[in-house]
Amino acid sequence: MSERRPKAGAVTIKEVAALARVHSSTVSRALNPQTRSKITDEVAQRVIAAANALNYQPDRSAASLRTGRSRLVGVLVPDIANLVFAPILSGVTERLSAEGYATLVADAGNELDPQIELVEGLIAHRVDGLILATASRDDAVVARCLERDLPVVLVNRAEAQSRVSSVVSDDGRGMQLAVDHLVELGHRHIGHIGGLEGLSTGFLRRRGFEAAMASHKIRASEAPVETASAYTREAGAEAARRLFDRHPALTAIVAANDLLALGAYDVLQERGLTCPADMSIVGHNDMPLMDLVSPALTTVRIGHRDMGREAADLLVQRMLRGDLPTRNVMLAPTLVRRASTAAPKAAARPSPRRAKLASRRS
Amino acid sequence: MSERRPKAGAVTIKEVAALARVHSSTVSRALNPQTRSKITDEVAQRVIAAANALNYQPDRSAASLRTGRSRLVGVLVPDIANLVFAPILSGVTERLSAEGYATLVADAGNELDPQIELVEGLIAHRVDGLILATASRDDAVVARCLERDLPVVLVNRAEAQSRVSSVVSDDGRGMQLAVDHLVELGHRHIGHIGGLEGLSTGFLRRRGFEAAMASHKIRASEAPVETASAYTREAGAEAARRLFDRHPALTAIVAANDLLALGAYDVLQERGLTCPADMSIVGHNDMPLMDLVSPALTTVRIGHRDMGREAADLLVQRMLRGDLPTRNVMLAPTLVRRASTAAPKAAARPSPRRAKLASRRS
């Protein structure tokens, strides 16, 4: 018929059936844990022996066609080369493969159109579910999946309305930890390099920063915010420049993520300033290697691997039963104190309160 | 029949055919670029309009079952959380998705059994080909794929015998660059922290180191090697300790990769030594962030993203035509000079040649 070259070793269920001298449907039943009980032990053993002898692997695309379930899960990440997604992917694939699912990874960027296109491609492969690390606060991909009744779980970034389950870090709490730490060191003029407002991480961390500053009775005018145009070192540097230029009294920066913080490092260097002597900096994420940059970055640690695992668990449950309520899991972040934060220079703006707070440091 | 919940929007070819008032096979032909020419333009337009109206996506598992081709490619990485594999994956998925393939990523570790199991799983999904970033110098997974006539391309690590196509960096050349640089700075006692000898990277870089040292007429006794038990910072630290303890005259280290070099950093720190004043260190790979560690790491840069792209290209061609000769592509590495290398301390071992070489530095 076609010129398709049959893969050597692509053993079919019929060959196994012939070897075990049973019907192919019996082979199917014997090999499926769900239906194994319907078969005599003796026959089942014979089938299993035959399957092993031939190194039989059921064709999943045939099974998928028949059952409507592919045991394939799609994962969309905005940038596979960005270091924070590596541990997320690691957690996701670990858990999914343990549950018998294979993972289709798509590097989808931040634009909607390619994302939709990639999702359509994944749907064409009849994925049983989707994990999105790309979600915006109002995500069109989520809407599309909802229409199609395709199980989805969000990871790292959540939607504003909780239409689907998600696993994220408690971003507000993370910012409170960061600000508390700086205030404790004696800082009162703290700036924020914000992430994109369209993403939950950008939005909630900015709000968390403002709330945390307010909780210390610091006026908004002494808590300036500059929003970066992307989660990159370069965009972080640009925002840091604006912040430093407009607010020379600043003694500390809280960045919405580590890459933005590293951009601030670059600006300090280009201006001949040093961290933490001239400026304290706090990041967010604790990406790999943040303990080795110079100065080692004080940052809010998120358990990205756990986040990936949890998201995979949620998705597996949702794929098993479609009627489960959506769950929005928040993981607790922790502050990792390193060398990029210290008390502000005493000379900067002497004040009784300042001196008192500053003296607290060990 | 079954209790399978039909996915909303899972439009079949028959529905498209009904809407376009043609037979399903005509729809298939009209939508397939290969067979489109067999159809009248007018009918084709009608079919395409109907397909768009219904948002039709052909079921790839059905097509796969019929054609024997799944448009699925499996990628095996030894550690998805290891930063060097992120850019490789990025290049691979970029190129594969451009060619219409989806990528099944498996985090396979370094053990053979789980690797085989994962590959069997990928084969069950009827992948059209495999990209292995996991290969050992004599790889059992490759053997298995060869038996099954499954297209494979190796990336980053090659086999000793070139049974299949591969894309790797020229590891020997990389080591020559590293050693040349150190010798030029005045170093004569240079140690090597080697990678696993069972992997081409470990084996060829160690041999490259020895050859490069010999090319400078440095005796093997002044070019000691310690092999690390894994490509990790911790294993690098252990090997560095052995090297320093046994060869106190050493003034420089060339590590088989960046992580091992960072392990050497850790040992210098624990012994109160500084790099590059007391010891110069060169890495290999130029992973992300190596410019930001302290001191910024001098290292051999490999174009991992390009490597991934090339490997994907090779695989696509191999999947199209099975009779292509194997190709073993070597990418040229470059040396990135940063702050972790400098001339050895003049005091260390004064000698006329040493002084002369050292004086060369700018």
Added chain:
DNA sequence: GTGAAAGCGCTAACAC
């Protein structure tokens, strides 16, 4: 408990 038979959605060989 096992066999027989149908059919998932698609494509390609074969008619006309």
Added chain:
DNA sequence: GTGTTAGCGCTTTCAC
């Protein structure tokens, strides 16, 4: 150029 038909390999209903 288009319709008809068969069948990819599997699972599941239906018979016995």
